[in-house]
Amino acid sequence: MKKITTIVGLVLLIVSVSSVAGSELLTLIKMLHQNGTVDDAQYERLLAEIEVNSLIKQKQQDELSEKLAEVNQVKVEVDQGGLRVKSSDDEFALNLGGRVQVDSAWYDEDGTEQGNGTKIRRARIYLQGKMFHDWGYKIQYDFTASGTKGIKDAFLTYNGFDHVAIKVGNFKDPLMLQDQTSSKYTSLIERALPEAFTAGRHIGVMATTKHKHWTMAAGFFGDKVAVADAGADEGWGLAARATFAPINEKRRILHLGVASNYRKTGDDKSVRFKQQAETHVSGINIVDTGSITDVESTLISGAELAIVEGSFAIQAEYLWTLVERDFAAELDFDGWFVQSSYFLTGESRRYKKGAFGGIKPASIVGRDGIGAWQLAARYSSIDLNDNEVAGGQADSVAIGLNWFPTNTLRFSANYVTILDVDNGPTHDEEPRLFQVRGQWAF
């Protein structure tokens, strides 16, 4: 609406400038007429000429205003690094942007070779738009994956209802605070070990209601976008998440959340849970159940807690997974983490309706600033051992430093130590790793 105000303002200004100009001339003419210097006939002729010229001027300025408005029907912005275009009437918009994350990691192995190296972790572009005010869409592709697997967000939203938004397409199931928070804004480079239980994205339909102090989302989901088993029924699921934020101030937040994710397996009837050592350069899983077969369904439940007190933040989650099988006892896996972060430069984690958002440095590098500097630490734990399944149990301690020179840039360094590995592909090993990331978002 800002744009439309600008245009209306321009028009009003142009009109008013014209109406004021020359009033001193009219005053002079009136004086000269009163003085008798200008006679009645001359006076009338002058008034008529003023009238005609004023009408002509008015008409021309109306046309000018109209044409100026026509030229300025959209607002174009590049000051976030990407491109944002929106129509003046707030009916249409299009954003073009993306993110690139480049990682490098060095491993201090303890048996299994992990593999020092580099990796483009994510290279995404997205198009996000608004159509006819009430409809929104997003398509986001990750070039580090092939074909359909690279399709991340691909959804349509309807925002025409008062308090409920409807989403259709491919998007994240509502599960885990660390998953609802963009990978651009996690406190450590990779998410915590219980990410093994991530639901990820499925093709589905979801209703969401968001309020200052609470949110709720519930959806029905089909299978993953890359699943295309010819001649086999795909899996499906039901997912819901509720969050409460009894305290939601700018630098003071108390967030509580619960979520549940039920999934019926497709005809393949298998599931697998696995996780790397909070790194993705290596490719080595430190816990891995392998393919568990004859699975009827899974039920993943989560509990979330987050506290922000000024520059200090704490976030904890517990995930519990139940695997129902056809011919064998049900399996019971779980995991949890507690992480904490602190901005040395005074910023605060930003919270918006059930998830953490981007970091806005208090000062910008290149504008007499040093950017935002953040310390983070985390303890994670996962247990994929149950019954005959020996996926492994592992803990992890991670510490990290993040530097955000601008709101579009991030450089991070993490040191991770894996502890107490019991069973799984790397039984009894305790590797350590140092990992750095460069990230730019636009």
Add this chain to the structure above:
Amino acid sequence: MKKITTIVGLVLLIVSVSSVAGSELLTLIKMLHQNGTVDDAQYERLLAEIEVNSLIKQKQQDELSEKLAEVNQVKVEVDQGGLRVKSSDDEFALNLGGRVQVDSAWYDEDGTEQGNGTKIRRARIYLQGKMFHDWGYKIQYDFTASGTKGIKDAFLTYNGFDHVAIKVGNFKDPLMLQDQTSSKYTSLIERALPEAFTAGRHIGVMATTKHKHWTMAAGFFGDKVAVADAGADEGWGLAARATFAPINEKRRILHLGVASNYRKTGDDKSVRFKQQAETHVSGINIVDTGSITDVESTLISGAELAIVEGSFAIQAEYLWTLVERDFAAELDFDGWFVQSSYFLTGESRRYKKGAFGGIKPASIVGRDGIGAWQLAARYSSIDLNDNEVAGGQADSVAIGLNWFPTNTLRFSANYVTILDVDNGPTHDEEPRLFQVRGQWAF
């Protein structure tokens, strides 16, 4: 040209406003001179000052006009969901857009498991532009495919000749009305069974001439973009299509078309024709010749008929395919379909020079409208049985409902029944299916 008119209009207005302003002052001065109130010397001095000021004003306004024109050298639009930018001089343009189609299907199988599920059917973005007025280009990529296979349109056009356009690159062979019509605007979710004979896209060069009542296109084509057989000659083809529209009014169309597509096989000497049950979620072919070897060439011929009478439309096509083999008798396959559609909300199918175009709802959801609602029905038939090749014969009855809330959105539901399957991978089976699609284009 609209933009350039706007700029010229602005300039003219600014200039004319300046020339009119103050003419009453000149009149007054002349009067006062005549009255003797202003003496000759004063009069000359005033006239000189008016002259100088007028020149200064004129020069400044010329500069202002020039600078205004410079600022407004492009027109940016987002009111179709995508981004459209064009230069004021009509020499350059760039459009950024795409489409996403999300499908879900449920099968009532009759033997072979089809596989209920979901699928991103198409997820495309495109860049289309104009360069130096006469040259156009388009590159369109589909993220549901991997690598080269995802390259759809990738062509350059030259439009500098009077009635003929030249196209070079990767684009659709001119064959079948249902193929020339974008997948965004088909009356049913998937194209009819004879789509088994689609030529698809090849790398080639084509000349096209388009007129109100007729079009012709003829081209020489190499092989598919994804074919890269090291050390083997690729196939090539000749293709032509002619369409006639003796009646071409806004809501009244009679379209007739014929097309022929000759292809010489490459060194692999094989062809294959197959088709799913007018669904792509399943992945199961109901007719399939398998790989036919020792093939010299194929000749596909088609005949098209389309009638639009107000909100009612009918479309019929017949395809006939001849497979010439080295050491065996030639093969003869064919297929046809008749489809009909009706807009409950009064719209009419839009026709443009040999193909059907997009749907513009008479009213828009969110602007006191209900969008466009369309009913459609189709009977399709295909026969891939000949000589020893038992690819199968099948018929299909499909009915559908389309809802276009805006011109950028489409929601469709189809019910398809497969009939009379004879031979092929699903001999004697008559599956039925229900399929829905959500689509947004931008």
Add this chain to the structure above:
Amino acid sequence: MKKITTIVGLVLLIVSVSSVAGSELLTLIKMLHQNGTVDDAQYERLLAEIEVNSLIKQKQQDELSEKLAEVNQVKVEVDQGGLRVKSSDDEFALNLGGRVQVDSAWYDEDGTEQGNGTKIRRARIYLQGKMFHDWGYKIQYDFTASGTKGIKDAFLTYNGFDHVAIKVGNFKDPLMLQDQTSSKYTSLIERALPEAFTAGRHIGVMATTKHKHWTMAAGFFGDKVAVADAGADEGWGLAARATFAPINEKRRILHLGVASNYRKTGDDKSVRFKQQAETHVSGINIVDTGSITDVESTLISGAELAIVEGSFAIQAEYLWTLVERDFAAELDFDGWFVQSSYFLTGESRRYKKGAFGGIKPASIVGRDGIGAWQLAARYSSIDLNDNEVAGGQADSVAIGLNWFPTNTLRFSANYVTILDVDNGPTHDEEPRLFQVRGQWAF
């Protein structure tokens, strides 16, 4: 800065127009006051009214200027075929563009079947931007490759230092003039045979300093973006290049360059050098070492010479490669080429700080011009035979014609003859080929 000047110019003009307008009225009033036609009270009243109106006008015009500036915060351009948007304050920018190259080739084989056909050689789009003035980024994807392999440039630059730019991410190692020159602007369709030694792109960090008469670049690199060996250390490398241009005038250049590229192999310990017959449609390598195992490291060194004298240009490079092995003698391969080109239409090859840039035709097709026409010829040689490795030795003579109808378009035809093939996969064969390319960049 051009944009900001425009805005400031607009504001100054508007202000100055207002201050000049009506000075003749003030003159008249003063005269009438001197004449006694206007008395002192009237004179004061008129002066006051002029003062007030002038202040009002001034204020309104300040607002108008301010709002005009607000509307015009970015500059949008499409006159290069792509999209370029930059903010008026020179702090942010975003370019969207790409290139498509479509090839077709016919082979006159001499034994090994090469395979006539067509190919989309490159189909790239890129996003390039500037953020907070000092930071730049680029992401470029090639749709002819799958997944990670398609990621070309994906780097971030910091330009805040005085003479040194820092680059982080995935980009080309600094090696070979023919590699530093974009594939859009090579004189022949494909690069010369010694391209077998290309370092290509790696994930790394590099410092560059560029001056009119010399440049230097040195970097530390990890492995290729597509290398993701789970559980194996990746390779790494050091690379540097220095160029000198004692003569660097608009149409007169003398360029000298040296470069060195050391790479330590990863845990796979293998390298391979191979090259096709200066064509990529075929896919057949005419020289190929196959996988050389137990390799410790490679050292590639290069020397460059380029001369431009008006429309005439000559370019020569020599590449020498040393392969250090664990249990066998070191291997020694080399290659060189000399190429020459001449613009029939008078243009000159453009040189910019260590690399050749784009061609700007003196006249444009469609604007009464014929574009730029260029002849090119090249002799290339490569030797991959050493010790027990018989990768093959081959020479090549290529002649070509390039037509650039506009600066965004290129059509090329090349005729290549392969000579003196000794060992390798196509021993003693001398194939010839004719190849054409259509290219558009935007």
